[in-house]
Amino acid sequence: MTAQEAVNAPKRNPVTALLTHPLVWTAVLFVLLPYVAGANPFAGKWSGFVGIATTMVIFALFASGWNLLFGHVGELSFGHAMFFTIGAYTTALYSKGYDVQVFGLHLQHGQTDNLLVALVLSAVIAVLWAWLLARVIVPRSSGIYFSMITLAFAQVIFFVTYRWSELTGGEDGMQNIARPNPFGHGWLQDSMNFYWFCAVAVFLALCVLHWILQSPFGTVLHAIRENKQRARFLGYDVDKYRVNAFVLSALFPAIAGWLWTYYQQAINPDAGSVEYSGNVVMMSMLGGVQTFLGPILGGSVYYEIQNNVSQLTKYWEAWIGIVFVVVVLVGPRGIMGLFNDIRHYGFATAVKRGFSRTTRVETDMQEELPPVIEDPATAPEALR
Amino acid sequence: MANNDNGSAPGAGYVFKTEGLTRRFSGFTAVNNVTLEIPQGGVRTIIGPNGAGKTTFFNLLSGMLPVSEGRIWFKDREITGLLAYQRARMGIARSFQITNIFGHLTVYENVRLAVQAVHDGKANFFFPARRMGDLAAKTERVLHDVGLYDARHANAENLSHGDQRRLEIGLVIASDPPVLLLDEPLAGMSPTETHETVDLIQRISPGRTILLVEHDIDVVMAISTTITVFQTGSVLAVGTPQEIRANEAVQRAYLGELA
Secondary structure, three states: OOOOHHOOOOOOOHHHHHOOOOOHHHHHHHHHHHHHHOOOOOOOEEOOOOOHHHHHHHHHHHHHHHHHHHHHHHHOOOOOOOHHHHHHHHHHHHHHEEEEEEOOOOEEEOOOOOHHHHHHHHHHHHHHHHHHHHHOOOOOOOOHHHHHHHHHHHHHHHHHHHHHHHHHHHHOOOOOOOOOOOOOHHHOOHHHHHHHHHHHHHHHHHHHHHHHHHOOOHHHHHHHOOHHHHHHHHHHHHHHHHHHHHHHHHHHHHHHHHHHHHHHOOOOOHOOOOOHHHHHHHHHHHHHHHHHHHHHHHHHHHHHHHHHOOOOOOOHHHHHHHHHHHHHHHHHOOHHHHHHHHHHOOHHHHHHHEEEEEEEEHHHHOOOOOOOOOOOOOOOOOOO | OOOOOOOOOHHHHOEEEEEEEEEEEOOOOEEEEEEEEEOOOOEEEEEEEOOOOOHHHHHHOOOOOOOEEEEEEEEEEOOOOHHHHHHHOOOOOEOOOOOOOOOOEEHHHHHHHHHHHHHOOOOOOOOOOOHOOHHHHHHHHHHHOOOOOOOOOOOOOOOOOHHHHHHHHHHHHHHOEEEEEEEEEOOOHHHHHHHHHHHHHHHOOOOOOEEEOOOOOHHHHOOEEEEEEEEOOOOEEOOHHHHHOOHHHHHHHHHHEEE
């Protein structure tokens, strides 16, 4: 195909557009998950575990929120668990009630059973905190310094949940948090029903995220990722965009935290730990950053490995580490990167590309003609 | 300072005015006490030997570097303390000596970003980009203007050097700015590409002021309204191409080494 033909390539038909739309694949994944999550055909376990599936969808949202910042703006946050834990603790405190003295003020709140108020409170508090933080750190830092400062602030939140026992229950956290009953008949008590509730909530949130990334706002974020200086000289207030992106990327982990509390019906400081912050980084890298599906898929793969390997050895974390290292070395663009290579080069070449630098250079050089990309103004950002 | 007879109609006003503009880099003075008025309209070229401070002067005007001393006005408004993006929004667009585009985005997306920058803050920013018809129309017009319409789906990094330079000019003109700062737009171009790009610059110049830093002296002499010669951070001479060609100090400093 000559360059001219490539340019004149017909627009994709609607069926292809639908089949390559990441939200369609997200929906397919979410429908399949409760039946396959945690299954291991090698051990003769053919059915999935709904609890593992629930964890997977919640972390899909958490990781996708983190990836808004890393994959699309290019800033690596090592502290996103703070927003997750803020969402989770807000929900827990709102549901279970509290009774504390703060600076001589007596704060009291009884037990409540309202899903939506808990969601709004979680989101608002996380977003406010993110906004304050962003105003302070985003204009002053980027790159490794940004990562370190987010980590430091996450530690602040972690130690608040860990030490302020009167409010948060300290190291033990809070238990026996009732799931609300918005649909009557204790509908959410059933774990399968609760999974579908989570899946729908996460899917809706991901639709919003996808919409944001497709908007002109999303394109500017990509421009900032590619070339901050150029974006500035086009007239974009780069720092304003970075602040807004930071706030948005805090919103989704907070929503995930909201679901997490209801799922666990308990909460402890671990939710805000460095480990959780690091896990979403690993999940997204596994799945492939800079793609929409990457963090979603990566979370599922991570928990699939965790659940199967932890039954074989207590050193399962080491195996996750090994898988992570292999993925980063062989396919730095993660599972979705490998998948896109397969679509692009065919299976054999794609695998060879992973292991042979020569093949990688050769296949890259064959791309002397521009890749065929459908009209960016009309096509979905599918599988990119 | 030779500011009279600089090719502009009397009373046309200036786009840029600098007063005692100075920029130092740890002991080295790149731009030294430059007081200059750049009149509105035409192609205003800045030439000078390497290290004369041309690019630094551009960087000071566009807000890439803060000034060490002195003040800058843009059309009667002082812009000395404004940030780069604020100056860009006032209608000062610039290109870079080293190609500076969004490599991993398509040509189309590159230009659309530049078009969209003008709408920043006005349009509903979360509204899907594909439904903003006026953005698309404007983007396609710019792509036609710079002759990159057929390559619009290519990733910018895959373009030839000449096409990347042209895309850079596309980014600069996309926002329809009254003032363009072009930093060596012809660097590294083949003769054909040079010819096309000069055509392009002349096509876009009516109604705009173009500040040009360029080494290709034939092109400079052919398209400039006025030429400002820099030497070691100071202005050596200002005048029409004929005057500059006849100026002995300039010949010694700059043209001599080419002849």
